[in-house]
Each structure stands twice: as structure tokens, then as C-alpha cells.
Amino acid sequence: MSLTLRKPELHDSASLPDIPAPEGSGMPTYTIRSKRRADGADAGALLEVSMGPQHPSTHGVFRMDVVLDGERVVKLKPVFGYLHRNHEKIGESTTYLGSMPYTDRLDYFCSLTNNWAYALAVEKLAGLQPPPRAEYIRIITAELTRLQNHASLVGFLLQDMGAMGTPLMYAFRERERILDLFESLTGARMMCNYMRFGGCRCDLPPGWLEQASQVVNDFPRFLDELEALLSENEILLSRTQGVGVLSRELAVNASITGPMLRASGVNYDIRKVDKYGLYDRFAFRVPLGEHGDVYDRYMIRILEMRESLKILQSALQDIPEGPIMDPKAKLRGFRPKPGEVYGRIEAPKGELGFYLISDGSPQPYRYRVRPPSFINLTILEDMCLGHHVADVVIILGSVDIVMGEVDR
Amino acid sequence: MSAPLPGQGIIKGLAETARNFVGSYLKEDRLVTVQYPEERVPQKEAARNFPFLVYDGDDWQKGLRCVACLICEKECPPQCIYIVKDTARKPDYTGKLQFQPKVFDIDTSVCMSCQICVEVCPFDAIKMDVEYELSTGDRFGSLLMRKAQLAKPNEYYRQIHPTEAAEVDARLGAEKSRAEAKAKAAASPKSAGCGV
Amino acid sequence: METLDQIKARIEAAVTAASVQIVPNANPEGQSSLLVDNPHALATARFLREDAALRLDYASNVNGVDWLDAVIQEKRKVKQVIEGVEREIEQTTELKKPGYLEAVYHLYSMELKHGPLILRLRTGNRTDNTRVPSLTPVWRGAEFQEREAYDLYGIVFDGHPDLRRILMWDEFKDFPMRKDYAEPDDYEYEPTPHDELLEKARRHYPAEGGA
Numbered sequence: 109m110s111l112t113l114r115k116p117e118l119h120d121s122a123s124l125p126d127i128p129a130p131e132g133s134g135m136p137t138y139t140i141r142s143k144r145r146a147d148g149a150d151a152g153a154l155l156e157v158s159m160g161p162q163h164p165s166t167h168g169v170f171r172m173d174v175v176l177d178g179e180r181v182v183k184l185k186p187v188f189g190y191l192h193r194n195h196e197k198i199g200e201s202t203t204y205l206g207s208m209p210y211t212d213r214l215d216y217f218c219s220l221t222n223n224w225a226y227a228l229a230v231e232k233l234a235g236l237q238p239p240p241r242a243e244y245i246r247i248i249t250a251e252l253t254r255l256q257n258h259a260s261l262v263g264f265l266l267q268d269m270g271a272m273g274t275p276l277m278y279a280f281r282e283r284e285r286i287l288d289l290f291e292s293l294t295g296a297r298m299m300c301n302y303m304r305f306g307g308c309r310c311d312l313p314p315g316w317l318e319q320a321s322q323v324v325n326d327f328p329r330f331l332d333e334l335e336a337l338l339s340e341n342e343i344l345l346s347r348t349q350g351v352g353v354l355s356r357e358l359a360v361n362a363s364i365t366g367p368m369l370r371a372s373g374v375n376y377d378i379r380k381v382d383k384y385g386l387y388d389r390f391a392f393r394v395p396l397g398e399h400g401d402v403y404d405r406y407m408i409r410i411l412e413m414r415e416s417l418k419i420l421q422s423a424l425q426d427i428p429e430g431p432i433m434d435p436k437a438k439l440r441g442f443r444p445k446p447g448e449v450y451g452r453i454e455a456p457k458g459e460l461g462f463y464l465i466s467d468g469s470p471q472p473y474r475y476r477v478r479p480p481s482f483i484n485l486t487i488l489e490d491m492c493l494g495h496h497v498a499d500v501v502i503i504l505g506s507v508d509i510v511m512g513e514v515d516r
Numbered sequence: 517m518s519a520p521l522p523g524q525g526i527i528k529g530l531a532e533t534a535r536n537f538v539g540s541y542l543k544e545d546r547l548v549t550v551q552y553p554e555e556r557v558p559q560k561e562a563a564r565n566f567p568f569l570v571y572d573g574d575d576w577q578k579g580l581r582c583v584a585c586l587i588c589e590k591e592c593p594p595q596c597i598y599i600v601k602d603t604a605r606k607p608d609y610t611g612k613l614q615f616q617p618k619v620f621d622i623d624t625s626v627c628m629s630c631q632i633c634v635e636v637c638p639f640d641a642i643k644m645d646v647e648y649e650l651s652t653g654d655r656f657g658s659l660l661m662r663k664a665q666l667a668k669p670n671e672y673y674r675q676i677h678p679t680e681a682a683e684v685d686a687r688l689g690a691e692k693s694r695a696e697a698k699a700k701a702a703a704s705p706k707s708a709g710c711g712v
Numbered sequence: 713m714e715t716l717d718q719i720k721a722r723i724e725a726a727v728t729a730a731s732v733q734i735v736p737n738a739n740p741e742g743q744s745s746l747l748v749d750n751p752h753a754l755a756t757a758r759f760l761r762e763d764a765a766l767r768l769d770y771a772s773n774v775n776g777v778d779w780l781d782a783v784i785q786e787k788r789k790v791k792q793v794i795e796g797v798e799r800e801i802e803q804t805t806e807l808k809k810p811g812y813l814e815a816v817y818h819l820y821s822m823e824l825k826h827g828p829l830i831l832r833l834r835t836g837n838r839t840d841n842t843r844v845p846s847l848t849p850v851w852r853g854a855e856f857q858e859r860e861a862y863d864l865y866g867i868v869f870d871g872h873p874d875l876r877r878i879l880m881w882d883e884f885k886d887f888p889m890r891k892d893y894a895e896p897d898d899y900e901y902e903p904t905p906h907d908e909l910l911e912k913a914r915r916h917y918p919a920e921g922g923a
Contacts, residue, residue: 189879196864206593209630231728232741274533281548288560295644297565301630309635313562313679337532340525360769360822363853376770376822440591440636447739450773450818450828461773463818466739478773478818486856515879589906598904623904660903 109513154182157497165268165501166311172488172500179496184489191515199475204230204305204442207475212299214477216511218257220249220290221455223303228384229451230305231464234444236434239378242307244427245384248320249293249302250453251416251423255327255458256283258367258409261508262334265406268505269347275338282330285323292316306437317424324420331413339407348402352491352503355400362486366458368507371408373401378454385453389426390419405506448473450478457481457508477516481509518531561695564631564644566624569666576667577616578606581641584617588633588642596626599632605658620663639685713826714765716744722763723748727755735832745816745830750844754871758804760819760829768819768829771851775850775859778838778891781811796810811838813867816848817854837866846872864889 160171169190173473175183195214199207214381224246227292231238238246263279281374287297292313294300302309338344359372377394379387395411397404446468452461458480465474484507492500539546550557573579584601600619607613633642645668652658674681714722720732723746730752737744748756760768784807789800820827833844846869848855858869859878866887869875875919877884886893897912905913 161738189877193880194864194888198535202593203591205632206591209593209628209632212630233739235741278536284548292560292562295560295562295631296629299628301632310562333536334534337529341529342523342525345525358852361852361854363771363851365772371790374822376825381825440587445738447737447742449739449742450830452772459772461818463775463816465777473777474777476773476775478775482856482860483853486853595906595909596904598906621904623902626902626904656901656903 121514145189159500160187166504167264167509168271168514169512170504170509170511172504174492174500176497176498181492181495181497181500184492184500186485186488187513188485188514191511193516195516196475196477199472201471203470204444204472205439208303208471209299211303211477212301213512214462214479214516215455215457215481216298216508217510218253219258220253220302221298221453222460224250224385225451225453225455225460226462227303227305228453229449229464230444231434232449233447233464233466234305234442234453236306236437238307238434239387239431240428241430242432244423245308245312245432246303246385247387247390248420248423248494249290249300251420252286252289252320252323254416254456255413255420256286258413259283259330259334260405261409261505263337265402265502265505266338266344268501269344275334277290278330278334278337281328282323285326286424289320289323292319304433304437304439305442306434307432311432311463317427321424324424326399327417328414331410331417335410339410343479344406345403347499348406348506349494350399350401351499352402352506353400354487354491358487358490359400363483364458364487365454365480366484366508367405367408367412368458368484370394371397371404378452378459382452384413390422392416392419398413402502402506441470448474448488452478455480457510457513458484460513477513479513481507481511481513482515485509485514517656557589559646561679563646563670564629565648566627566629566645566650566661567633567642568645568668569620569663570641570643571667572670574669576664576669580616580663581639581668582617582620583639583641584615584620585638587636587638591632591636593630593632594626594628596623597621598623617663620666622661622666623659624661625655625659640688643673643677643680657689713820713824713829716746718840719766719829720746723756723759726759726763727752730756732756743828743830745832747832747834750833753845754847754850757831757847760831761850766829767821767823768827769851770820770822771817771847771853772820772825773816773818774847774854774857774861775816776865776867776889777814777816778865779811780838780891781813782809783807784809784867812836813838813842813860813865815867816871819851826893828883842866843868843870845870846875848872863887866890 122305155176157174158171159174160166161169161490163170166172169188171187171190173183173185173187174181184494195210202210208223208226211222212268214222230236259279260276261283262266263276266275267273291297293316294302354368354372356372356374359369364372365376366376373396375394375396378384379392380394382453392415395408395415397408401492444466446466448463448465450461450463453461459478460480461478463474463476463478467473488507491503495503536546541547570581571577572581584599586599586601589595589597589599598619598621599617602616602618605613606616629644631644634644635669650659670685671680674685713719716734720734723732724730731749733747735745735747760766786805786807788805790803791798791800815833817831817833818827819829819831835842835844844867846854846858847871848858848869849871856878857874858867858872859875861867862869862872862875863877863879864887876882880888899909899912899916901917902909902913
């Protein structure tokens with residue numbers, strides 16, 4: 109049998125598109141012009157650089173069209189869509205259960221929180237209520253996910269700064285232990301596919317709680333090591349303090365969520381606001397930053413890791429016995445009644461929401477993912493203007509994007 | 517608190533790195549690199565990779581638990597399972613007449629190991645394998661696993677997932693003994709109660 | 713937060729000539745939404761953000777929805793005189809519901825920590841009248857999401873500072889998320905095709921004829 113694979117079409121090489129300077133909406137206006145010396149001679153033009161899509165520091169296939177005046181950024185336009193798989197359209201032709209493994213692949217670092225957000229939305233749609241043990245397991249896995257996500261982020265941020273892998277490998281050492289926990293619980297390290305509508309897929313294997321407690325008890329030592337390594341490091345301080353400042357008003361207006369928002373000083377954590385999934389039983393604080401620069405975002409993530417450890421310690425102790433699935437839940441032939449719902453959780457990257465419209469059939473009519481990384485990129489340009497090119501990489505690192513979520 | 521000395525943060529960080537470096541010679545948990553492929557990390561019991569079909573007994577064709585109900589094919593999200601039902605019913609190794617799949621292909625280049633086929637199978641016929649060293653050079657042919665390749669004995673299933681296999685065996689054994697008891701009760705001559 | 717009826721009344725009082733309707737939501741746990749007419753959407757959005765009791769300063773989610781032209785059949789029992797006898801028969805009337813594109817906004821308040829208020833904007837139809845006003849001047853967070861709704865649905869947002877494709881490449885022609893989007897015929901070989909893919913496979917590889 110001959111395989112005639114179609115040759116890909118060659119499009120015109122995309123030159124920098126003619127981007128009109130945005131005017132009149134409160135956003136900065138810049139026109140590209142060449143600099144002229146006092147005597148009118150040409151002193152050198154502005155340089156347009158395309159950073160990406162293949163770039164070690166852009167966190168995936170992400171491109172930034174940067175216009176530079178020397179080393180200072182004059183204009184920056186993010187370009188993405190390289191990983192666009194049209195997950196929302198696949199969701200319209202797959203059953204509700206069949207979309208669950210696809211949600212793993214949105215923010216591929218944090219598959220369990222993606223699963224939870226989707227399960228939450230569908231449970232609201234179908235009127236299902238998970239039992240307490242399932243909610244505790246969900247909280248434990250979500251906070252473990254948050255730990256490994258923030259640890260990896262600190263590692264990647266330092267990697268982008270040129271630390272040549274040391275903090276990254278320390279973070280990954282801890283992340284491996286958490287991924288081992290996920291593997292023994294769900295069967296897979298990253299693409300977990302664990303939450304179901306009405307509870308969890310399977311119960312905790314024997315000994316899992318002890319292993320998890322061991323990991324949680326060892327984690328503060330790792331955090332202390334990481335802070336000793338990094339938090340007072342003069343190179344880190346001088347590269348991150350005052351860089352990429354985001355004001356409170358702009359953060360709220362630009363729909364920024366997650367640690368980025370809290371680093372700018374806005375007290376909005378969906379775990380406290382919506383109180384979904386038994387979070388109101390746990391005592392944890394919400395760290396807030398003052399300056400909204402990269403250093404604040406880094407410190408917020410360290411502090412959030414410490415707060416997650418508190419939640420984990422009490423959850424691992426207090427987890428009740430009982431069933432893990434709502435008895436009304438159905439695996440096959442699941443047809444929620446018509447209606448629409450918006451369910452959201454505090455994912456490690458921000459607010460992850462699912463907007464579902466059901467028309468009574470086994471497939472959703474409209475399946476929408478509200479991606480935090482995509483929306484947090486709105487003010488990337490505002491944060492980078494006036495900074496050096498090297499700072500752009502650090503600011504992008506502190507936004508914490510995963511292209512699977514940005515492009516879906 | 518006195519002002520920090522210049523370079524104090526960096527020196528503290530370097531001390532941390534030194535501690536990790538020296539510690540990797542002294543303590544196990546600081547040396548985390550596994551020298552693959554000479555060493556391999558043992559997989560957890562619940563680990564999963566691609567599905568396989570379970571057969572009871574010795575004959576893989578007669579003992580195959582799959583009855584070609586097509587539920588896994590329908591529920592598979594990326595639609596990587598391809599089943600063609602056999603027209604004739606064949607007896608399985610317990611003697612009961614069952615449908616059999618004539619063709620059962622799984623395209624492992626499409627399969628995303630989500631385990632939904634295992635969850636929805638009513639006959640415990642398809643389970644998750646743990647083999648992960650499956651690289652081939654052929655993009656389509658070698659990654660397409662056919663029925664013969666997929667069929668593996670129940671003993672293998674007990675080896676790779678002991679707790680799950682014990683639970684499945686217990687359940688299937690209980691069902692089988694219940695069916696046998698019912699058959700015996702129906703076959704035995706009717707006891708008193710025929711009427712006057 | 714106040715009920716939808718109260719909010720509707722206050723919007724109509726504050727923004728002259730605004731016509732606001734409540735779109736019911738069949739799901740008991742979900743919220744019903746407010747449908748605002750296009751000419752007054754921007755003023756309504758400003759009111760919602762600035763009003764002291766609402767302070768909806770956070771546009772959490774902005775997305776498009778495609779509603780195709782639909783035909784709804786309504787059955788009614790009608791009394792009619794047939795052959796001199798009055799009988800009750802069932803009459804079916806067909807209502808043609810024209811399709812439209814919709815932009816749905818989920819609004820929350822970070823200041824007062826309440827929400828959501830769901831706002832809907834509808835286009836005239838799906839073909840030539842697909843313009844709605846952009847709410848990016850009010851909520852900057854809608855910028856990328858409205859671009860995505862334009863890219864994937866074809867909803868044109870008037871007043872958007874930078875309306876161009878965001879996920880698809882710039883020269884792409886069609887709108888992928890629409891319900892009547894026809895995929896290009898670029899079938900490549902696949903060992904286990906199903907349903908529509910099997911049809912495509914048969915067309916491209918007629919010698920195969922199903923394994």
C-alpha cells in the first residue's frame with residue numbers, strides 16, 4: 109500500500125504584519141520612525157526582532173515581535189497560535205467524558221487542576237455533588253499540583269535569568285517526588301485523567317497518604333534551601349526588582365488573575381471568593397505583593413507554596429472515609445439537561461474557567477475554556493516597554509505561561 | 517538588623533550549592549539521577565501505557581474475554597480502536613456462546629493512554645499494559661497493534677497489576693460460581709411444590 | 713449582588729433608550745443573562761463598571777457562540793369545523809428562528825467580590841451583519857478574547873484597538889469554530905479511521921476498502 113503523504117503548502121514567509129498603532133483606548137501609542145541626530149542625519153533605525161517561536165526562553169512555541177531602540181523595547185506584540193489544536197471544536201464533537209483526557213493537555217503541567225475545573229463545570233451543569241472524601245482528594249491533588257507548578261516556575265524563571273539549570277534541577281527533584289505520587293494514584297505522571305463527574309476515578313491506594321505526608325513534610329526543607337539559594341541573591345535582586353511593574357488598576361482592568369494579580373496587591377483568590385470544593389474548611393492566607401514587579405511575583409509563588417503546605421498538612425490528616433463518587437453519576441450515556449454554566453477554579457496559573465452550553469445531547473453545544481495564561485499575556489507589552497531585551501525574557505518568565513493553555 | 521554585606525546573598529547561595537554537591541556523594545536522596553538504560557526506575561503498580569486484551573486459559577483465540585460489544589470503540593476519545601465483529605458466534609473457554617472480534621486494531625500512535633476503554637468495558641476484557649519501550653522505525657505499520665499482538669494471558673495481567681487483577685478475578689469467579697449454581701438448580705429435578 | 717430584574721431596571725434608568733432583556737437559563741445552578749442591544753452596549757458596560765453597587769471591574773470570560781438558523785415546530789390543539797362537526801385537531805406551526813452570533817461576557821467584581829453577571833451581545837445575522845461594539849475600552853482584558861472571537865467566529869468588534877487574527881495565521885480565510893465550517897480536504901493516511909474519516913479514507917484510498 110503506497111502512502112502518499114501530502115506535501116505541506118508553503119505560505120509566504122510572514123513578514124512583520126502592518127500593525128496599526130493602537131490609539132485612543134488608553135493604551136500607549138508608538139510610531140516606528142528612525143532616529144535623527146540634531147543635524148538631521150540618520151542616527152540609526154529601530155530594530156525589529158522576532159523572538160521565537162523556537163527559542164529556549166519563550167516557554168513553548170511563542171513568538172514576540174519586538175521593536176527595539178538600541179536595547180530598549182519600544183513595541184512588543186505577542187504572536188501565538190503555533191500550538192492551536194482547536195480543543196473547543198473537538199469538545200463539541202466528543203462526549204463530556206471523552207473531553208476529560210483532552211483537558212489534561214491544556215496546561216500540561218497542571219493536569220489535575222484542569223480536570224477539576226472541567227469536572228466542576230459539568231457537575232454544576234448536571235447537578236451532581238461529589239462526596240466529602242472525593243473533595244478532600246481533589247484538594248490534596250490540586251495543592252500538590254500547585255506546589256510542583258510553582259516550584260517549576262521558579263526553576264524556569266531562574267533558568268531564563270541564566271542560572272544554567274541549578275535551581276531548575278532542585279525544583280525538578282521535588283517535582284519528581286510529587287509526580288511519583290500522581291503515578292501511583294492515577295496511573296500517569298502528567299496526563300492524569302483522574303477526576304470524573306461526581307467524584308474521582310479511583311480511590312487512594314494503600315500507603316499513599318503516608319507517602320504524600322512524607323513528601324509534604326520534606327517540602328519545607330526544599331523551600332528553605334531554595335530561598336537560601338535565591339531570595340537574597342544580589343544578582344536576582346538587581347535583575348528583578350523594579351522590572352516589569354504592573355499597577356493594580358491595570359491588572360484588574362486587564363483581567364489578570366492568579367499570582368500575577370496578587371503580586372500587584374489585589375486580594376482576589378478564587379479559593380476564598382467562590383469557596384468551591386470545601387476550601388472554606390482550611391485556614392490559609394493569601395500572600396499579596398506591594399510593587400508588582402518580577403521579584404514580587406517570585407516571592408508570591410514561594411509564599412503560596414508555603415500556604416499550600418499548610419492546606420496539605422491538614423487535608424492529609426483530616427481526610428474522611430467514604431465513597432468517592434456521587435451515586436447519581438453515570439459514566440456512559442451522560443446527557444445533562446439543557447442550560448449553560450460557567451465553572452471556575454483557582455488554577456496555579458490563574459483563573460481557569462469552563463463555559464459549557466448543553467442542548468441535552470451527549471456532546472456539549474458550546475465548550476469554552478477560559479485560559480489564564482492567554483489572558484495574562486494581554487499586558488505583556490505594557491510591562492516590557494522601556495526595559496531591555498534581557499528583561500523581556502524575565503518578565504515573560506514571571507507571567508507563567510504554558511502554550512498548551514494559551515493556544516488550546 | 518545590620519545591613520547585609522555586599523555579596524552575602526551570593527555566598528549563601530554558593531554554600532547551598534556546595535552542600536548539595538558534597539551531599540550527593542554522602543546521602544542517597546541528593547543523588548537523584550537514574551542512569552537509564554542501565555538502571556530503570558521500577559514502575560508503580562497503577563502505571564499505564566497502552567491497552568491490551570486479556571484472555572483466560574491457554575488458547576488466546578478461544579479464551580479472549582472480548583465479545584466485540586463495540587463500547588470501547590465508541591467511547592475512545594481519539595477513536596484509535598477499530599473492531600470488526602465476527603458474524604458467527606463461537607464458544608469461549610467456559611463453553612458459553614459469544615461473539616468474537618474478527619479484527620481488533622489499536623493504533624498506538626493515536627492512543628493517548630487515557631484508560632477510558634478500560635473503565636467502560638463491561639467484560640474486563642481490555643486492560644492497561646505497562647510496556648513503554650515500544651519505539652519502532654515504521655510510522656504506521658509497527659505502531660498499529662493487531663489482535664494477536666494485543667492478546668495477553670491473565671497471568672501477565674496478574675503480574676503487572678496484582679491488586680487490580682485479584683479484584684477482577686474475585687468478581688469474575690463469584691459471577692461464574694453464581695451462574696453455575698443457577699444452572700445446577702435449573703437442571704436438577706423439581707422438588708415438591710408441583711401441586712396437589 | 714442584586715437580582716437581574718433590579719439590575720435591568722437600573723441600567724434602563726441610567727442609560728437612556730437602552731433595551732435590556734433577560735435571557736433565561738434552563739439550568740437551575742446557572743445564572744440567567746442580560747441581553748443588551750448593540751448601540752447602547754458600551755454605555756451599559758461603562759455603567760456596570762462604574763456603578764457603586766455593582767463595580768463589575770473584571771471581565772472574566774469573553775467568548776463567541778454560534779447559533780445556526782433553526783426551525784422550531786410548535787404543536788397546538790386548535791378547534792376547527794370539519795364537515796359540520798367541531799373537532800379539536802393538532803396544528804403544527806413552523807417558526808423560523810434566524811441564526812446569529814453571540815458574544816458572551818462573564819463579569820465579576822474584584823472589589824466587591826461578587827458575580828457573575830452574564831452579558832450577551834448579538835449580531836444581526838451570521839452572514840453580512842456581524843458587527844457588535846467592542847467592550848475593550850471598558851475592560852482591557854477583553855482585548856485578546858475578542859480577537860479570538862473574531863478569529864474563530866467572524867464577529868467583528870467595532871472599536872477594538874487591534875482586531876486581527878490571533879490563533880490562526882493572518883491569511884487564513886474561514887472561521888473555524890462556526891457550526892457550518894467545512895474542513896479543507898487534506899486527508900492524510902490513518903490506520904484506524906471511523907465514521908466521517910472512513911468516508912474520507914474511502915475517497916482517497918479506494919483500493920483499501922476497509923481493513
